[in-house]
Amino acid sequence: MRGPDSMPVLNRSRMLSGNQVFCVCFAAMLLICAAAAVYCSRHWPLAGDAALMHYVVFLMRHGFIPYKDIADVNLPGSYLADTFAMHVFEGALGWRIYDLLVTILLTTAAVFITRKKEIFAGIFAGLFFLLMHLQDGIAQAGQRDLVVAALLIWAYALLFRAQNRPFYGLPAFVFGFFLGVSGLIKPFFLPLGAVLLLLSAQRARKCGVHPVWHLGLGFLGLSLPPAGATIWLCRHGALSAFVHTLRGLIPLHASLGHRPIAYLLTHCVAPILPLCLLWIVVWILLRKPFDLERAELLLGAIVALLAYVAQGKGYPYHRYPLMALLLLMMGIDFSAGLERKGWVRCFSVVALAAACFFYAPRAAWLVHSFDPAMPFEQNLAHDLRRYGNLSENVQCLDTFGGCINTLYNLRAVQSTGFLYDCYFYVPGEAAEEYRRAFWTAYQKARPEIVVLTSQYCFSRDSFQKIDAWPQLRNDLSDSYQVVTEWHATQPQHWWSRREFPSQYRIYLRKH
Numbered sequence: 001m002r003g004p005d006s007m008p009v010l011n012r013s014r015m016l017s018g019n020q021v022f023c024v025c026f027a028a029m030l031l032i033c034a035a036a037a038v039y040c041s042r043h044w045p046l047a048g049d050a051a052l053m054h055y056v057v058f059l060m061r062h063g064f065i066p067y068k069d070i071a072d073v074n075l076p077g078s079y080l081a082d083t084f085a086m087h088v089f090e091g092a093l094g095w096r097i098y099d100l101l102v103t104i105l106l107t108t109a110a111v112f113i114t115r116k117k118e119i120f121a122g123i124f125a126g127l128f129f130l131l132m133h134l135q136d137g138i139a140q141a142g143q144r145d146l147v148v149a150a151l152l153i154w155a156y157a158l159l160f161r162a163q164n165r166p167f168y169g170l171p172a173f174v175f176g177f178f179l180g181v182s183g184l185i186k187p188f189f190l191p192l193g194a195v196l197l198l199l200s201a202q203r204a205r206k207c208g209v210h211p212v213w214h215l216g217l218g219f220l221g222l223s224l225p226p227a228g229a230t231i232w233l234c235r236h237g238a239l240s241a242f243v244h245t246l247r248g249l250i251p252l253h254a255s256l257g258h259r260p261i262a263y264l265l266t267h268c269v270a271p272i273l274p275l276c277l278l279w280i281v282v283w284i285l286l287r288k289p290f291d292l293e294r295a296e297l298l299l300g301a302i303v304a305l306l307a308y309v310a311q312g313k314g315y316p317y318h319r320y321p322l323m324a325l326l327l328l329m330m331g332i333d334f335s336a337g338l339e340r341k342g343w344v345r346c347f348s349v350v351a352l353a354a355a356c357f358f359y360a361p362r363a364a365w366l367v368h369s370f371d372p373a374m375p376f377e378q379n380l381a382h383d384l385r386r387y388g389n390l391s392e393n394v395q396c397l398d399t400f401g402g403c404i405n406t407l408y409n410l411r412a413v414q415s416t417g418f419l420y421d422c423y424f425y426v427p428g429e430a431a432e433e434y435r436r437a438f439w440t441a442y443q444k445a446r447p448e449i450v451v452l453t454s455q456y457c458f459s460r461d462s463f464q465k466i467d468a469w470p471q472l473r474n475d476l477s478d479s480y481q482v483v484t485e486w487h488a489t490q491p492q493h494w495w496s497r498r499e500f501p502s503q504y505r506i507y508l509r510k511h
Helices: 004-015 018-040 049-061 074-086 091-114 119-135 145-166 172-187 187-206 211-235 239-247 249-255 261-267 271-287 292-313 316-338 341-370 375-387 403-410 429-445 465-468 470-479
Strands: 394-397 449-453 481-486 506-510
Touching: 004 091, 018 119, 018 316, 018 341, 018 481, 049 074, 049 403, 074 091, 074 145, 074 172, 074 403, 091 119, 091 316, 119 271, 145 172, 145 187, 145 211, 145 292, 145 316, 172 187, 172 211, 172 394, 187 211, 187 292, 211 239, 239 249, 249 429, 261 481, 271 316, 271 341, 292 316, 316 341, 375 403, 375 449, 375 481, 375 506, 394 403, 429 470, 465 470, 470 481
Parallel strands: 394 449
Antiparallel strands: 449 506, 481 506
């Protein structure tokens, strides 16, 4: 006969512990909310910066050369990401799949980092990041900083692998390569890669990898993407134009639209600020030793914060690398807090419960509430179709108001490679040079149709923006006539606030 205690012992061996029950419940709630948010976002249109980048790649396919024929402030890595997405995934639904794929890769990297300690930490970091990204709105899909965040987390996963297990330095090479690719999109993390390689060299030596081998392969991987981009620019005869853009247009863009430092610091982690405060309390109560991995993650978070402040504009997607690193550290510490007793366990449970049972459902509800309607693009496309063949006969005076997006949807090639009118209406030598270059291309093309939108970068929308450049204003008045003017009757709901879309005027050339 079995003893009276044999069955309870057997049952206890098969039962989940209290902490595992917590983790299963939290992970299940996050997964449900993430699945609901992804499903609700399936009909989101291609909009915002994504449409602009798609159009740049579209123009490249029609013979335009970046930086030489196309005036753009984005680095070559942005074209690489969009070219891949456009080649593999078609249309707006394809862009949604691409956006989801990037967040899945980020989640996979987080799980890869935390798999030995607590896999829930990586699941929490990845799924909660996905929800925070989706709640930022339709125009943030597939943003460049989202790709940078995924590359950054995977780089950390490979760095930890390289410095803790001998593998002939291959993870160090791939670590450097991923950060090198991220540097082709936003250059802020290239210096971080060099510092992290130096910090990890001694640890790698203890694991049987010679520091010279570790550093050599790491720096080789870090330098290959910039070298490849340089070769690509040389092959297209655009290297000197790119250097000129680095010295002129990019600094001009960086100088515009700066937010106060107080705004930037209060918004850098705005969606997760209460969780950050709880995390700091848990981190203090845990009294964990400050190991190399934690130092490397904190260093990355500091660089990400500096990158957010340096960009100065406070856009939601600029904080993605910072949020990805912070959520990874939060997941690790909250999971460790569940294993302890007392206050640290209480704070960890409260933080995870708030994240999974309040913030996650709220994010899913916000995504559900967004309206994917595109009245600006739909009406402009309808009006432009009246004029037959548009390719090389239409010029947008717009930036992200929707004109370029409409031309991409119509697969119409613009008459010039100047996609942004932001820089027409500001003072300065770089802006004056930009105006001269546009005027030369504009006079050579003499488009039949000009679309002027009220969207005005870094200022209040108004058609009066064109008064800041009398030469262009007078040309439109003398050589063109207004045939259509459109005003929105209802606001659109693409993110947390409802806003009226930009207005537009269509000018037809006088004959």
